[in-house]
Amino acid sequence: MPDFNFIDQVNTLSEQPIELCYHCHKCTAGCPVVDQMEYGPDRILRMVQFGEKDKLLQSEDIWVCVGCETCGARCPNEIDAARVLGALREIAFAENAAIAEPGAVKFHRLFLGLVQRTGRMHEISLLALHKLWTLNLFSDLPAGARLIMMGKVPLKPSIIKGRSEIARIYATAGSKKKQVPNGD
Amino acid sequence: MAINLSDRELAVPQVKEYSYYPGCSLHSTALEFNESVQAVFKALDIKLYELEDWNCCSAASATTLNHALSLALPGRNLAIAQKSGRDVVIPCTGCYNRHKTTERELKRRSAAGQMVEQAVGFSYQGNFEVRSLLDVIGNQVGLEALRRRVQKPLNGLKVVGYYGCLLLRPVEVTQFENPERPTLLNRLLAALGADLQPWSYASDCCGGDQTLVKPEIAARLVNRLVEHAREAGADAMVTVCPLCQMSLEMRQGAGAKLPLFYFTELIGLAFGLAEASSWWKKHLVSPVGLLKSLQLES
Numbered sequence: 001m002p003d004f005n006f007i008d009q010v011n012t013l014s015e016q017p018i019e020l021c022y023h024c025h026k027c028t029a030g031c032p033v034v035d036q037m038e039y040g041p042d043r044i045l046r047m048v049q050f051g052e053k054d055k056l057l058q059s060e061d062i063w064v065c066v067g068c069e070t071c072g073a074r075c076p077n078e079i080d081a082a083r084v085l086g087a088l089r090e091i092a093f094a095e096n097a098a099i100a101e102p103g104a105v106k107f108h109r110l111f112l113g114l115v116q117r118t119g120r121m122h123e124i125s126l127l128a129l130h131k132l133w134t135l136n137l138f139s140d141l142p143a144g145a146r147l148i149m150m151g152k153v154p155l156k157p158s159i160i161k162g163r164s165e166i167a168r169i170y171a172t173a174g175s176k177k178k179q180v181p182n183g184d
Numbered sequence: 185m186a187i188n189l190s191d192r193e194l195a196v197p198q199v200k201e202y203s204y205y206p207g208c209s210l211h212s213t214a215l216e217f218n219e220s221v222q223a224v225f226k227a228l229d230i231k232l233y234e235l236e237d238w239n240c241c242s243a244a245s246a247t248t249l250n251h252a253l254s255l256a257l258p259g260r261n262l263a264i265a266q267k268s269g270r271d272v273v274i275p276c277t278g279c280y281n282r283h284k285t286t287e288r289e290l291k292r293r294s295a296a297g298q299m300v301e302q303a304v305g306f307s308y309q310g311n312f313e314v315r316s317l318l319d320v321i322g323n324q325v326g327l328e329a330l331r332r333r334v335q336k337p338l339n340g341l342k343v344v345g346y347y348g349c350l351l352l353r354p355v356e357v358t359q360f361e362n363p364e365r366p367t368l369l370n371r372l373l374a375a376l377g378a379d380l381q382p383w384s385y386a387s388d389c390c391g392g393d394q395t396l397v398k399p400e401i402a403a404r405l406v407n408r409l410v411e412h413a414r415e416a417g418a419d420a421m422v423t424v425c426p427l428c429q430m431s432l433e434m435r436q437g438a439g440a441k442l443p444l445f446y447f448t449e450l451i452g453l454a455f456g457l458a459e460a461s462s463w464w465k466k467h468l469v470s471p472v473g474l475l476k477s478l479q480l481e482s
Contacts, residue, residue: 032405063398086247111245146468170253
């Protein structure tokens, strides 16, 4: 069943006027990773218009996007498709959809968890945890070892003083279900 | 010798102090970027005050899972910057993009901007600007000022300038000069005497966002860029972003690798700064052979 409220949900969260898309395909023509996608940005906008919520939230395409914003820069109707894909990822995560790229979600959750606890990102903790969690232990080891040998990646995380302020930010903005209303 | 300043340059006030947001990368994988920024600003006699107790901007992770958080985390840094009122210089284009996005919501007093104020517990005054490093050096310090300081012109160094995405797009956030055909980086490198090779990929994506999550996607984009840079006749690429630099260094395929420079490293080299030779050791792809072949490094 199409979900006819889906376009409103995505419009609100992405702040993009998806209904204005007349499918000129400029977004898709400029997308550097469209050959890795099943639908591509233009068809994704169409599917939002048609309310194909489940298909979109379970699609791998939304996790392939590199966030380069070429689509948005070239859209004659000023629709930023990258923001739309971002909103789809966010809804997929918030509504516990069957996510096509659980590894990506794990990575970003670890990243945000580290920032929540220390205020900053720490490469070694992030990568070690991610590799343990995804059991992908040996990828990038040589480059990682070289970075450590060069003294570039600090072994100890840097922890900021204002952690209570970070906690307040997470409490106000960071709850899983919270979605920002339209800006205007 | 008379010094001729252009009208445009005379119109730009010289600022001697900035707030500085290095971001996490410049304290780790991009140490040499940080060191070259500090050295170049010292040589230009401009003070950088690192924002006290700054926090991570959340990079691509909050934009992936929680847009509100991606706006609110940079908000705390803006609240810190507001205390001094100095413009904030941000070298990492990822961090720059995140802070600029938050600044835009605060400026237009949107619901999202109010959410940021509430989450951070401050009231935005708008007494300062978030600026990219390239904008400050290229437009505020000015290319004439750079040219006058050049001791060792980068003659014969064949490079392509590479912007990547986040300094240029989204257009309404970055307000950069023509985002499809930017020129500032090339004009800056020309002022240092570098031999610029024309190419069409200066604002194409390197896949840096995906370099740790889906490395195969990043590798394809990186190798496409490197191939086109070589085809254009370049012996090195010049970047403005630590995420691009890391992705381009790490994800190049087997065989001879193309070296990369941060643009501030080349400014330091052209200024004849002694520190420059200590930066090359921190590159995953060493540029020393190339520099030696041009007598730019002993």
